[in-house]
Amino acid sequence: QTVVTQEPSFSVSPGGTVTLTCGLNSGSVSTSNYPSWYQQTPGQAPHTLIYSTNTRSSGVPDRFSGSILGNKAALTITGAQADDESDYYCVLYMGSGIWVFGGGTKLTVL
Amino acid sequence: QVQLVESGGGVVQPGGSLRLSCAASGFTFSNNNMDWVRQAPGKGLEWVAFIYYDESRIFYADSVKGRFTISRDNSRNTLYLQVNSLRVEDTAVYYCVKDRGYAFDMWGQGTMVTVSS
Numbered sequence: 001q002t003v004v005t006q007e008p009s010f011s012v013s014p015g016g017t018v019t020l021t022c023g024l025n026s027g028s029v030s031t032s033n034y035p036s037w038y039q040q041t042p043g044q045a046p047h048t049l050i051y052s053t054n055t056r057s058s059g060v061p062d063r064f065s066g067s068i069l070g071n072k073a074a075l076t077i078t079g080a081q082a083d084d085e086s087d088y089y090c091v092l093y094m095g096s097g098i099w100v101f102g103g104g105t106k107l108t109v110l
Numbered sequence: 111q112v113q114l115v116e117s118g119g120g121v122v123q124p125g126g127s128l129r130l131s132c133a134a135s136g137f138t139f140s141n142n143n144m145d146w147v148r149q150a151p152g153k154g155l156e157w158v159a160f161i162y163y164d165e166s167r168i169f170y171a172d173s174v175k176g177r178f179t180i181s182r183d184n185s186r187n188t189l190y191l192q193v194n195s196l197r198v199e200d201t202a203v204y205y206c207v208k209d210r211g212y213a214f215d216m217w218g219q220g221t222m223v224t225v226s227s
Contacts, residue, residue, distance in 0.1 A: 034212035038155070045205060045220055046147075046155065051213030089155050093212055097169030099145075099157040 002026075004092050006102035012080045012109055020105045021072040022090030028071035033092040035073035037066060040087045040104075049088075050075060077107075085109040112136040114206045114218030121224045126196050130221055132189040132206030140184035143209035146191050148202035149220075156202075159191065160209065174200075196225045 003025035012018035022035055029035060031053050038046040048057040050066035053073065063078045073092070077084055090102045118130040130146075146158040159180040160169045168180055179192040189206055203220040 036213045038214070040155075045217040046214075047217070048213070048215060051210065051215075057215070091155070091157065091214070097160055097167065098171070099160075101147075101155045101157060104154045 002094055002100050004090065004100045004102035006088075006090060006105045008103065009106045009108070012077070012084075012107065014080060014082060014109055016080050017076065017078045018080060018107065019069070020075045020077075020088055020090075020107070021069065022074070022092065022102050023072040024092070029068065029073045029092060031068065033073070033094070035066065035068075036091055037064075037073075037075045038089045038091070039084075040089065041085075046089065080109050082109050112208060112216045114208065114216060116204065116206050116218045116221035119204065119221030119223045121226060122196055123227050124197060124225055126225070127192070127194045128196070128223060130191040130193065130204055130206075130223070132191075132218055134187045134189065134206075134208070137208065139182075139187040143211070144180075144182065144189045145207040145209050145214060146180060146189075147205045147207050147214065147217075148200075149205070150199070150202040153202075158204070161189070193223065196223070198225050201225045 005023045036051040037049045040046040054066040065076045067074050087104045089104045113135045115133045145160045148156050148158050161180045177195045181190045201224050205220045206218040207214045208216040
């Protein structure tokens with residue numbers, strides 16, 4: 001069974017930089033998995049940040065960036081702000097029309 | 111602007127059925143692939159189903175295959191999810207999502223489905 005792994009929680013200081021990762025329980029993440037990232041605050045629908053590894057969705061500030069780091073997809077937030085405190089989810093395309101989300105990372109800015 | 115408005119959620123007993131709807135506006139619905147994604151209370155996101163713009167391709171998560179049916183009416187700009195044989199573990203907010211080709215693009219606000227006896 002495919003499991004997409006994310007750090008359960010992370011903290012960053014205001015103005016700091018944080019990198020969240022998205023891996024696979026077996027194998028490496030590549031651009032062929034079309035990794036994408038979503039931000040969700042409590043009680044709200046998710047909001048698309050990054051798709052196709054590193055393309056920012058419309059209106060997303062450039063302090064959010066996506067990449068492949070080693071064998072994982074990564075979301076880097078540069079110059080973290082208080083309103084970046086959210087849950088962040090990645091999702092990977094596994095082929096044959098199947099998508100698998102990671103369990104999400106709860107980011108605290110303090 | 112893009113709007114996706116889900117409806118049809120509610121409380122249903124195990125084994126019951128519901129039909130979820132998603133009214134789309136602000137874009138050419140008939141040209142776009144669509145998905146359903148759900149989120150159980152306090153849990154993460156789970157992709158549920160995908161439908162091609164012309165219904166020529168449809169895919170389901172294993173957890174719902176054989177019980178859920180995704181469909182669309184392009185003349186009504188509406189996406190559907192027929193959910194049958196509901197289980198307690200199907201309790202979730204169900205989001206309608208505009209697909210952008212290998213990514214999820216715009217999300218509706220969701221409709222809550224509660225399966226409880």
